[in-house]
Amino acid sequence: MAPPPPGTAVQMNQAAIRTLTPYGFLVPALLVTALVILYPVAQTVLFSLQDYLLYAPDDARFVGFRNFSMALKDEVFWISLKHSAVWVGGIVFAQLSLGLVTALLLNQSFWWRGIARALVIIPWALPSVIIGLMWTWIFDFNTGVLNDLLIRIGLISQPYAWLASPQSALACVMLALVWQGFPFFAVMILAGLQTVPKELYEAAEIDGASEFRQFIHVTAPAIAGIVATAVLLRIIWVANSLDVILVMTGGGPGYTTHTLPLYAFLRAYSGMEFGYAATLALMLTILLLAIVWLYVRQQAKDLDA
Amino acid sequence: MKRRTFVKLAGASAFAGAVSAPAIAQGVTTVRWWYHYDNPQNTPAALIAKFEQANPGIKIQAEAIPWGGGTDYINRMFSSVVAGNQPDCAMVRLAYLSRFGQMRALEPLDGYLTKWAERSDISDDVWKLNRAPDGKQYYMPLHYVVIYLYYRQDLFQQAGLQPPKTFDEFLNCAKTLTKDGMYGYGMRGGGGCHDNWGPFVLGGGASFDKGGMLTDKALAANRFFVEFATKHKVVPPSAPTDAFRQIVDAFKAGRTAMTIHHIGSAAEMVGALGDKASAVPLPRGPGGGGWTYFGDESNAIFASSKVKEAAFKWVSFLSSGDGNVEQAKLSGQLPITTSGLKNWTGHPKRFVEASFASLPIAQTLPDNVKTPDFVGRVLPTNLQRALLGETNPDEVMKAVEQLFHG
Numbered sequence: 001m002a003p004p005p006p007g008t009a010v011q012m013n014q015a016a017i018r019t020l021t022p023y024g025f026l027v028p029a030l031l032v033t034a035l036v037i038l039y040p041v042a043q044t045v046l047f048s049l050q051d052y053l054l055y056a057p058d059d060a061r062f063v064g065f066r067n068f069s070m071a072l073k074d075e076v077f078w079i080s081l082k083h084s085a086v087w088v089g090g091i092v093f094a095q096l097s098l099g100l101v102t103a104l105l106l107n108q109s110f111w112w113r114g115i116a117r118a119l120v121i122i123p124w125a126l127p128s129v130i131i132g133l134m135w136t137w138i139f140d141f142n143t144g145v146l147n148d149l150l151i152r153i154g155l156i157s158q159p160y161a162w163l164a165s166p167q168s169a170l171a172c173v174m175l176a177l178v179w180q181g182f183p184f185f186a187v188m189i190l191a192g193l194q195t196v197p198k199e200l201y202e203a204a205e206i207d208g209a210s211e212f213r214q215f216i217h218v219t220a221p222a223i224a225g226i227v228a229t230a231v232l233l234r235i236i237w238v239a240n241s242l243d244v245i246l247v248m249t250g251g252g253p254g255y256t257t258h259t260l261p262l263y264a265f266l267r268a269y270s271g272m273e274f275g276y277a278a279t280l281a282l283m284l285t286i287l288l289l290a291i292v293w294l295y296v297r298q299q300a301k302d303l304d305a
Numbered sequence: 306m307k308r309r310t311f312v313k314l315a316g317a318s319a320f321a322g323a324v325s326a327p328a329i330a331q332g333v334t335t336v337r338w339w340y341h342y343d344n345p346q347n348t349p350a351a352l353i354a355k356f357e358q359a360n361p362g363i364k365i366q367a368e369a370i371p372w373g374g375g376t377d378y379i380n381r382m383f384s385s386v387v388a389g390n391q392p393d394c395a396m397v398r399l400a401y402l403s404r405f406g407q408m409r410a411l412e413p414l415d416g417y418l419t420k421w422a423e424r425s426d427i428s429d430d431v432w433k434l435n436r437a438p439d440g441k442q443y444y445m446p447l448h449y450v451v452i453y454l455y456y457r458q459d460l461f462q463q464a465g466l467q468p469p470k471t472f473d474e475f476l477n478c479a480k481t482l483t484k485d486g487m488y489g490y491g492m493r494g495g496g497g498c499h500d501n502w503g504p505f506v507l508g509g510g511a512s513f514d515k516g517g518m519l520t521d522k523a524l525a526a527n528r529f530f531v532e533f534a535t536k537h538k539v540v541p542p543s544a545p546t547d548a549f550r551q552i553v554d555a556f557k558a559g560r561t562a563m564t565i566h567h568i569g570s571a572a573e574m575v576g577a578l579g580d581k582a583s584a585v586p587l588p589r590g591p592g593g594g595g596w597t598y599f600g601d602e603s604n605a606i607f608a609s610s611k612v613k614e615a616a617f618k619w620v621s622f623l624s625s626g627d628g629n630v631e632q633a634k635l636s637g638q639l640p641i642t643t644s645g646l647k648n649w650t651g652h653p654k655r656f657v658e659a660s661f662a663s664l665p666i667a668q669t670l671p672d673n674v675k676t677p678d679f680v681g682r683v684l685p686t687n688l689q690r691a692l693l694g695e696t697n698p699d700e701v702m703k704a705v706e707q708l709f710h711g
Contacts, residue, residue: 141543
C-alpha cells in the first residue's frame with residue numbers, strides 16, 4: 001500500500017501514534033512505581049503533618065509543620081544526626097579503603113584466586129541479623145572471644161565491656177557493618193579493574209612510571225566512575241541501615257548508638273508516634289536527596305566535559 | 306479437544322469449584338493464633354493435634370512471633386491491627402490492654418465466660434487482675450511468672466551470708482561477693498530492665514501516680530539502684546546493655562552471684578549449676594515495702610475475627626485442664642489453673658516456692674497507652690545514661706514522670 005501523502009490527516013495520526021506508543025509501554029511501569037514508591041512517600045509526607053498515633057488512628061489531626069519544629073528542638077534528633085554523619089562517613093570510607101585494597105589483591109595472579117574471590121563475598125551474602133548476633137557475641141563482656149583473645153595475648157588484664165561503653169559502642173557496631181559491606185566495594189572495583197586495557201600499563205611502564213604512578217595515572221581514572229557510583233549507593237544504604245544497630249545495642253547505651261533511622265524506628269514502633277517518626281524519616285530523606293543531587297550534578301558536569 | 310469443548314469443560318469445573326468451595330469452608334474452620342515462647346525450639350504442635358482431634362471441625366494455624374524483649378511482638382501485633390491483618394486470637398499482656406481498648410480491637414469474652422464450666426478453676430483474684438477498666442473481660446488468663454532473685458547457694462554459704470531480705474542486706478551481699486572477676490549482682494540494664502529497676506525503685510517508694518516518681522523517697526530509691534553501678538561497682542561493666550541472654554549466661558558461667566529473673570529460666574540455671582542455683586523473693590525496701598513484676602500472659606480474641614466461637618474453644622482449651630499444664634510447660638511458666646498448680650512438677654520445688662512467696666508484692670505495670678514506650682524506650686535509654694554516669698539519676702525519674710503525666 002502506498003504511504004499517505006505528506007501533510008494529510010492520516011499521516012499526522014500515524015505520527016501521533018508513533019510518538020505516544022513509547023509512553024504507552026511505559027504506563028505499566030509508571031503505575032507500579034507510583035504504587036510502590038510515590039504512594040508510600042505521599043503517605044509519609046501526610047503523616048509528617050499530622051499528630052498520628054498508631055493506637056489512636058481516628059484521633060489523628062493536622063498539625064502543619066509542628067513535628068518539624070519539635071524535631072529541631074529535640075536533643076536526641078541532633079545526637080542521632082551527629083551519629084548518622086559519623087556512621088555514614090566512617091563506614092563508607094573504611095569499606096571503600098578495605099574494598100580497594102582487597103580488589104587490588106584479588107586482581108593479582110595467584111593459584112587460589114578463584115577461592116579467594118568466592119570467600120570474600122561471604123560477609124556480603126550473610127543476613128544483617130546474623131551479622132549483628134555474631135558480632136554481639138564476639139564483643140560480649142562475659143563470654144566474648146575478643147576479650148578472651150586480648151587477655152591471652154596480654155593486651156588487657158580485665159575483660160572490657162565493648163558494647164556497654166560509650167567510648168567504644170558506636171565504633172564496634174560500625175566495625176561489624178564495615179566487615180559486612182567491604183566485599184561490595186571489592187567486587188565492584190575488581191570488575192572495574194578488569195576493564196583497564198593492559199596496554200596502558202605497558203605504555204606507562206615503558207615511560208618509566210612506578211607502580212604507584214601507574215595506580216594514580218592509569219588505574220584510578222579508570223575506576224573513578226565505578227567508585228563514585230558505588231560510594232553513592234553505599235551512602236544511601238548505610239545511612240538507612242539500622243538492623244545491625246538494633247540487634248547489637250538497640251541504640252544504647254543511652255543514645256550512644258542512636259542514628260536518625262534508628263531513632264525514627266524507635267519513635268514509630270515503641271511510642272507508636274507515626275507522625276513524628278515520619279517527620280524524622282522525611283528529614284533524613286531530604287538530607288540524602290541533597291547528596292544525590294550533588295552527585296548527579298557532578299556526573300552531568302563530567303559528561304558535558 | 307475442540308476449543309468449544311475445552312471452554313465448556315473449563316466452565317463446568319469452575320462452577321463445580323465454586324459450588325464445592327463453601328462446603329469445604331463450612332467443614333473446617335481455621336483459627337489463626339499468634340504465640341511466643343522464651344525457648345523458640347518449643348512447639349505447640351502436640352497440643353494443637355490433641356485439640357484438633359477433640360474438635361474435628363477446627364484447624365489451628367499457629368504462628369510463632371519473635372518476642373524480642375516484648376518490643377518485636379507488640380510492634381507486629383499493633384501493626385497487624387492497623388493493617389487489618391490481625392490473627393483471630395493471640396497471646397497478650399495486660400500492659401497492652403489500654404492500647405487495644407483505644408483501638409477497639411478486642412472482643413469481650415463475658416458472654417462466653419458465663420457459659421464456660423472451667424471458669425472457677427482460675428482464681429477470682431486473677432480474673433479481677435485481668436479485668437479491663439470498662440468492667441469487661443477481654444483476656445483469658447493463660448499462665449504467669451513472678452520475678453524473683455536467683456542466688457548462688459554455695460557462694461553464700463562459703464561467705465557466711467543469708468539470702469537478702471532487705472535492700473541493705475542485698476547491697477552487703479553484692480559487695481561481699483564482688484571479687485576475683487565475679488560480680489555480686491548481674492543487673493539487667495538493657496531491654497527488659499524494668500523488672501530489675503522496679504523492685505528497688507517502685508519497691509523503695511516510687512509509684513506511677515502523678516508526682517509519684519519525684520517524691521524524695523522515689524528519687525532516693527532510684528539513686529540507690531543506680532549506685533550499684535556508679536558507686537559500689539557491684540555489677541558487671543556490661544550491665545547497662547545486658548539483657549535477658551546476657552544476665553542468664555553470666556549467672557550460668559559463674560560471673561555473677563545474684564541475678565533477677567523468673568521461673569522461666571530455672572531449667573537453664575539448674576542445667577548449668579545444679580543445686581548451687583536457688584531463688585528467694587526480692588528484698589524489701591526501708592519502709593518494708595516491696596514490688597516485683599507479675600508477668601501475666603493471656604489470650605485475647607480480636608473483634609475482627611470471623612471465627613470467634615472456634616477461637617474461644619481454642620483459648621479456653623489452653624486455659625483449662627491438661628491443656629493449660631502442657632502450655633505452661635512449653636512457655637516455661639506456671640499454670641494458671643488451681644488444679645494444674647496442685648500437682649505441678651514442671652520446675653524444681655524451690656523455684657515454685659520462691660514464685661508463690663513473691664506473690665504478695667507482685668504487681669503489673671500500669672494499664673496505660675504509654676507503658677510499652679516506658680518499657681521499650683524511655684526507661685532503657687535514660688537508665689543506661691544514669692548507669693554510665695552520663696546524667697544525674699534523677700533524670701530517669703523526670704523522664705518517666707514526663708512520659709506518663711506530661
